[in-house]
Amino acid sequence: MADTPAAVRWTIADLEGFPDDETKRYEIIDGELFVSKQPHKEHQAVCAECTTALGIWNRQTRLGRIFVAPGIIFSESDAVAPDIMWASHERLAAIERDDAPHFYGAPELVIEVLSPGSTNERRDREAKLKLYSIYGVLEYWIVDWRTQTVAVYRRQDAQLNLAATLTRDDILTSPVLPGFALPVATLFEK
Numbered sequence: 001m002a003d004t005p006a007a008v009r010w011t012i013a014d015l016e017g018f019p020d021d022e023t024k025r026y027e028i029i030d031g032e033l034f035v036s037k038q039p040h041k042e043h044q045a046v047c048a049e050c051t052t053a054l055g056i057w058n059r060q061t062r063l064g065r066i067f068v069a070p071g072i073i074f075s076e077s078d079a080v081a082p083d084i085m086w087a088s089h090e091r092l093a094a095i096e097r098d099d100a101p102h103f104y105g106a107p108e109l110v111i112e113v114l115s116p117g118s119t120n121e122r123r124d125r126e127a128k129l130k131l132y133s134i135y136g137v138l139e140y141w142i143v144d145w146r147t148q149t150v151a152v153y154r155r156q157d158a159q160l161n162l163a164a165t166l167t168r169d170d171i172l173t174s175p176v177l178p179g180f181a182l183p184v185a186t187l188f189e190k
Contacts, residue, residue, distance in 0.1 A: 008033075011076045025037040025069070029127045031077040036120060046113045046145045047083050049187045052153035054086055058182045064088040064108070075133045080128065084111040086177070106136040108176045113143045129153065139176045148188045 009031035018026055027034045027063035047068070054066050065071055066086050072095075074078045079102075087095065095105035110132055112124045132140050133155075140153040140160050148168050153160040154175070164171055168185040 007031075009077060012073055012079045013076070015079065025081050027080045027123075028077055029080065029123070029131050032127070034119070034123050034127075036115060036123075040115065042145045043113050043115055045144055045190075047111075049189075050084055050111055050113070050141075050143065053182045053186065054084070054177075054180075056190055057177060058086070061177075061179065063178075065092060068104075072100050072107070072129065073104050074106070078131055078135070082110045082128070082133065085109065085114050086111075106132070106138075108138045109140075109174070110137050111139070111141045111143060113145060116146070125151075129160060139174055141172075143187060145188060148184075150184055150187070 010028045010033040011031070012028065013024055014033075014120040015028070023037060025036045029037075051066060051068055051096075054096075058064060058066055064087050066084065068084055069081050070085050071079065071081050073086065081095045085103075086109040087103075091106075091108055093109065095103045097104055112128060113156045114121060114124055129140060129142075133153075136155075137160065138155045138175045142151040142153075143149075144151070149171055151162060152172070152174075153165060154163040155161075168188065170184045172180075172182040172184055174180050
């Protein structure tokens, strides 16, 4: 019986050799490389709505900062670019490194807007959920523009657990974001 070749285990060092290509996003989760293309226009519209709502709240509270598609490096074999992240000033002090272009650690909140396709869904619903849970993200929202729902995962008992799946009729609030209240329907208005 022939030996089966070992699966390639990607690292952040491998990403350094990739060409700069703004039409693709490269992420590594547990050594597995995920490549995604430019998102659908509805994906981008929902990201913009999430960023706007979070930005209005953040401007009023001045509690932290919002980043769109930031690079987050958790380890040599775990590097992702979520759609949106929010981190308090205190957390930012812990995960920023001088003038480095990426973050090195977990923000309080990560938001992913689902892209169509089973690979994309598996990455966001399984691989990223596990990754964010392991590394200490406090809250993770998975926004699905096709079903117009928001799955909210919150840290409980040292892991992220599904706290609620919200629909258009619900209001999205968060213990991580004091006073934040967003009618879910506004995320999906055209």
